[in-house]
Amino acid sequence: MSVTIENNLITIDTRDSSYQMKADEYGVLLHTWYGPKTRDDMSELLRYPDVGFSGSIHDAGNDRTYSLDTRVQELPVEGNGDYRTAALVIRHPDGSRSLDLRFEKAIPLYQKKPLEHLPYVFQDQDGLQNPEPEAALPPQAVDVYLKDRFADIQVILHFSIFEAENVITRSVEVINNTEDEIVIEKIAPASLDFTAGDFDWIHFHGRHNHEREMERKDLVHGLSAIGSSRGMSSHQQNPGLILAEKNTDEKHGKAWGALLMYSGSFLGEIEKDQLEQTRLVLGMNPGQFEWHLAAGQSFQSPEAILSFSGKGLNTLSQQYHALINQHVIKKQWQKQHRPLLINNWEATYFNFTHEDILSIAREAKKIGVEMMVLDDGWFGKRDSDLSSLGDWQVNEEKLQGSLKHLIDEVHGMDMKFGLWIEPEMVSEDSRLFKEHPEWVIRIENRDPIRSRYQYVLDLANPKVVDYLYDTFEALFKSNPVDYIKWDFNRSICDWHTPSLPAGRQKEMGHRYILGLYDLLNRLTTRFPEVLLEGCAGGGGRFDAGMLFYTPQIWCSDDTDAYERCFIQHGTSFFYPASTIGSHVSAIPNHQTGRITSLWTRGIVSMAGTSGFELNLDLLDENEKEEAAFLCGRYKLLQPLIFGGSQYRLTDPFKENLCFWSFVSPDRKNVLVQGVVFRTRPNQIGSRICLQGLDPDKRYTLVSENGKAMKQPKTFFGSTLMNAGLLLEPTSGDNQGQEYFLRMEEE
Ligand code: GLA
Numbered sequence: 022m023s024v025t026i027e028n029n030l031i032t033i034d035t036r037d038s039s040y041q042m043k044a045d046e047y048g049v050l051l052h053t054w055y056g057p058k059t060r061d062d063m064s065e066l067l068r069y070p071d072v073g074f075s076g077s078i079h080d081a082g083n084d085r086t087y088s089l090d091t092r093v094q095e096l097p098v099e100g101n102g103d104y105r106t107a108a109l110v111i112r113h114p115d116g117s118r119s120l121d122l123r124f125e126k127a128i129p130l131y132q133k134k135p136l137e138h139l140p141y142v143f144q145d146q147d148g149l150q151n152p153e154p155e156a157a158l159p160p161q162a163v164d165v166y167l168k169d170r171f172a173d174i175q176v177i178l179h180f181s182i183f184e185a186e187n188v189i190t191r192s193v194e195v196i197n198n199t200e201d202e203i204v205i206e207k208i209a210p211a212s213l214d215f216t217a218g219d220f221d222w223i224h225f226h227g228r229h230n231h232e233r234e235m236e237r238k239d240l241v242h243g244l245s246a247i248g249s250s251r252g253m254s255s256h257q258q259n260p261g262l263i264l265a266e267k268n269t270d271e272k273h274g275k276a277w278g279a280l281l282m283y284s285g286s287f288l289g290e291i292e293k294d295q296l297e298q299t300r301l302v303l304g305m306n307p308g309q310f311e312w313h314l315a316a317g318q319s320f321q322s323p324e325a326i327l328s329f330s331g332k333g334l335n336t337l338s339q340q341y342h343a344l345i346n347q348h349v350i351k352k353q354w355q356k357q358h359r360p361l362l363i364n365n366w367e368a369t370y371f372n373f374t375h376e377d378i379l380s381i382a383r384e385a386k387k388i389g390v391e392m393m394v395l396d397d398g399w400f401g402k403r404d405s406d407l408s409s410l411g412d413w414q415v416n417e418e419k420l421q422g423s424l425k426h427l428i429d430e431v432h433g434m435d436m437k438f439g440l441w442i443e444p445e446m447v448s449e450d451s452r453l454f455k456e457h458p459e460w461v462i463r464i465e466n467r468d469p470i471r472s473r474y475q476y477v478l479d480l481a482n483p484k485v486v487d488y489l490y491d492t493f494e495a496l497f498k499s500n501p502v503d504y505i506k507w508d509f510n511r512s513i514c515d516w517h518t519p520s521l522p523a524g525r526q527k528e529m530g531h532r533y534i535l536g537l538y539d540l541l542n543r544l545t546t547r548f549p550e551v552l553l554e555g556c557a558g559g560g561g562r563f564d565a566g567m568l569f570y571t572p573q574i575w576c577s578d579d580t581d582a583y584e585r586c587f588i589q590h591g592t593s594f595f596y597p598a599s600t601i602g603s604h605v606s607a608i609p610n611h612q613t614g615r616i617t618s619l620w621t622r623g624i625v626s627m628a629g630t631s632g633f634e635l636n637l638d639l640l641d642e643n644e645k646e647e648a649a650f651l652c653g654r655y656k657l658l659q660p661l662i663f664g665g666s667q668y669r670l671t672d673p674f675k676e677n678l679c680f681w682s683f684v685s686p687d688r689k690n691v692l693v694q695g696v697v698f699r700t701r702p703n704q705i706g707s708r709i710c711l712q713g714l715d716p717d718k719r720y721t722l723v724s725e726n727g728k729a730m731k732q733p734k735t736f737f738g739s740t741l742m743n744a745g746l747l748l749e750p751t752s753g754d755n756q757g758q759e760y761f762l763r764m765e766e767e
Pocket of ligand 1: 366396397441508510556557558559575577578
């Protein structure tokens with residue numbers, strides 16, 4: 022059974038983990054366990070001291086050891102004597118902020134209820150006409166009901182269970198059954214309390230052109246926090262946190278992940294308390310969030326995706342990869358080959374003609390590229406980033422004809438066609454700005470903050486969302502695009518919307534994201550055959566919420582192969598290769614000036630949704646041949662890269678190389694790729710230990726750098742995992758390498 026409810030003890034099991042809650046003698050719902058499987062009542066292992074200055078709930082009488090300031094709780098709230106950070110804060114009509122939630126009931130569900138207006142992790146039977154009869158399935162979800170002792174406020178914790186992936190999701194719903202309005206000031210779908218354990222915390226920080234750099238640090242007493250107040254999940258911090266025991270590494274040890282399925286501002290906190298206990302809270306950013314809940318209304322938070330691994334960080338990542346690949350990415354894109362594309366951005370920037378685009382497409386077609394993507398600059402009078410966002414009329418002068426005509430020409434070459442758009446933005450120099458200045462996010466009587474000379478449209482206003490839907494519905498209807506790159510090129514500030522009264526302005530951030538999801542939902546429902554790639558100045562909105570609508574996301578505007586090793590390494594902790602947009606660009610690289618070989622750039626771009634972003638005409642014949650070879654190789658390997666288990670084999674921050682591998686589910690095919698950063702003279706041959714092989718089977722090294730081995734060598738899986746694979750010597754810096762191994766048939 023995936024959910025066991027025995028009296029007041031609720032245990033949710035996945036294949037290798039248990040998550041447990043217990044309503045104690047006062048009905049307070051304790052969080053008693055998250056970790057390896059257990060069949061015990063883990064509350065038996067809790068004992069608390071009398072801690073001065075930590076008060077007790079009233080009904081605990083004189084028991085001074087009973088304080089919510091020290092107990093491990095399933096949903097910590099503010100105002101009941103717990104001074105640690107809370108997952109739920111509610112303001113009552115009298116201005117007080119207190120909740121005293123007690124357990125009511127837990128109801129197992131055989132089918133998860135989809136979240137309304139929000140992306141969610143779906144289960145296999147979702148959307149099926151005739152799901153399996155209830156009795157045939159173990160519960161797929163459980164709703165846990167809590168109620169305030171004093172006000173008629175109910176809280177439902179909605180859990181769903183992904184047994185094979187070792188994932189549990191949680192979303193928090195608040196129902197206001199009182200006769201007055203209440204205000205939610207803070208809501209966090211993830212809150213995990215640990216009574217024991219000495220942890221490091223891992224998070225992913227960065228900036229534009231430098232996203233998701235992994236950082237692992239000791240926990241200190243008190244609060245450590247990450248977050249975004251930019252109205253987007255952000256380049257600067259990703260909405261995911263990992264707790265790892267001190268001795269945990271890629272292959273060993275316990276690790277817990279929490280990933281928020283949300284694309285707006287967020288806050289992630291970790292607190293080590295006075296008793297050395299640890300609390301993790303991840304949810305909406307309370308600095309930018311508030312929700313007024315009228316009598317009879319309910320509010321549901323986004324989902325948090327929780328996972329536990331007892332086998333190190335790599336396994337934790339693989340669990341997230343499997344979940345995202347099968348339960349976040351929409352079904353129609355899961356098994357589909359993703360087209361190998363060429364994008365004209367770094368080849369031309371804004372400066373292109375109709376013939377330039379056709380010539381890029383023609384050259385690309387010759388080497389095996391499958392889709393031409395027309396980036397920024399095809400609309401309005403946009404010949405630089407100074408103008409025209411919002412004016413989505415085709416610049417027929419620049420394209421020397423209609424967009425439809427260009428698309429037909431590209432289709433005529435037997436290639437797909439993709440188009441760049443940035444729907445949420447408006448340039449100051451645009452017709453839309455002049456016609457609808459009230460649609461721009463800004464504060465009246467103050468100068469708005471400019472960023473890339475553009476403003477953000479107020480998607481908290483449903484009228485703006487309707488307008489954008491109509492605009493893009495018409496555009497896609499008359500122009501048969503196969504793919505859309507959906508960009509978002511600035512952070513939001515000057516928060517104010519005329520669509521809400523003064524007292525409700527703090528709802529705006531969330532309403533903006535609901536507007537965005539509504540727009541994405543309507544457009545993807547209307548055009549289900551169009552593949553969307555998310556983008557926000559590269560990877561500024563790389564999150565599980567966006568992945569529900571855009572199965573791939575442009576990972577970074579930094580296309581330098583060396584830099585990408587680090588960016589993609591960090592990204593891989595939560596997100597699978599199938600979601601990571603990664604292209605071969607020109608040298609010297611436009612972001613760093615670094616020169617790397619075409620082979621190296623190709624290898625790095627293969628660990629994602631690959632493509633090109635350069636003028637192929639500038640390549641010589643040998644390079645064109647090599648590029649064609651890379652295309653062929655990628656098409657051949659994409660099923661393994663997307664469908665296999667990914668392993669991070671080295672730590673680029675600590676070693677002079679970055680290697681990763683993809684192992685097929687039957688462990689028969691193994692693709693090892695990576696980059697050796699700096700060549701040093703007279704060095705002994707380096708080896709890297711592989712992972713995920715069958716130790717007792719022999720593996721043949723079939724090819725090195727795409728070339729079949731003349732005298733293939735064979736090793737036992739155990740040797741390759743324990744002693745390692747011998748790497749080819751390198752010459753020069755940043756050498757990409759690739760090895761392919763196949764299991765010997767019996
Ligand atoms: C962003 C994207 C780039 C490109 C430009 C166009 O920076 O990340 O890939 O599309 O916008 O303006």
